[in-house]
Amino acid sequence: MKVKDIAARVNCPYTGDGETEIRAVRSVERAGPGEITFVMDRKHQKIMAGSKASAFIVAEDFPAVEAPTIRSRFPNHTFALVQELFYQQPLPKGPLVHPSAVVAPDAVVGPDCYVGPHVVIESGCRLGRNVRILANTTLYPGVSVGDDTLIHSNCVVREYCQLGCRVILQNGVVIGADGFGFAQTAEGGYHKIPQAGRVIVEDDVEIQAHTCVDRGTLDDTRIGRGTKLDNLIQVGHGSTIGENCVFAGQVGLAGTTTVGNNVKVGGQVGMAGHCIVGDNAVIEAGSAVITDVEKGAVVVGVPATDHKLYKRCTLAFFKLPELMNRVRELEKEIERMKHGHE
Secondary structure: HHHHHHHHHHHOOOOOOOOOOOEEEEEOOOOOEEEHHHHHHHHHHHOOOOOOOOHHHHHHHHOOOOEEEEEEHHHHHHHHHHHHHHHHOOOOOOOEEEEOOOOOOEEOOOOEEEOOOOEOOOOOOOOOOOOEOOOOOOEEEOOOOOOOOOEEOOEOOOOOOOOOOOOOOOOOOOOEEEEEEEOOOOOOOEEEOOOOOOEEEEEEEEEEOOOOOOOOOOOOOOEOOEEEEOOOOOOOOOOOOOOEEEOOOEEEOOOOOEEOOEEEEEEEEEEEEOOEEEOEEEOOOOEOOOOOOOOOOOOEOOOEEEEEHHHHHHHHHHHHHHHHHHHHHHHHHHHHHHHHOO
């Protein structure tokens, strides 16, 4: 495909030789002749100078270069669109129900669906149009799945949970397992509390491998439209995550946490139960959220606090040995002054 054709497909202008042929997309460090790559920002200019790539995807204001460039206001998004032109996942298509699949007689399977080997679809389930469910996945009774949703192998969607349209569940995701709810008894043991809520996953959500979203005790657990959850995330019972949030891997939400819209959460963040995180907040990696986070705040640390204050505290922390030495010297000087007056 020629550079000019790629630019037209992604609706972006280009500079340089539009007739240059491109056959693949590669990283800027490894791209060679006949390949296009993506340069995130000006920090990569030195790497770009040594690259053998035939063309580059860059921001609109990126400095002029000799090689052909596709220029974009949102270069990361443009890179994703170009990648789609050259790579398509080898996914099965319907209509097909594999002979080894077990589908309840009253389950509704919409047009053009694919139901893979050893899939189990229990009573009362409803699948929309063009749903694809890959091998060894189980849908418990009463599950509903919206149009164009893709469920990879070895997933479990528990009873009465709902998946919206264009949802993607990567391998090993569990939706709607019982929340961690136990009442202590008079004898000191624990009695299991029935988890009667559901999990509602809205449209255009992607949940990546081995993430677990627990059902609520009474109220539903909800994942808002367009949100993306990375691998190995735990969403506790009755929590709500708003629209267009992004969570990196190994985040843990205790029960009934409420997260607003457009929130960004770094890896290995922990949130205590009943916390409220406001819209557009950013929680940096490794933080522990034990109190509410205000709308638009950027927080980091244990416990999570304003990132500017945290950085000042961190700088002060590394000066503590020096400060302790100064305090000791001052204490000695005070003692000498005391003895001088006696």
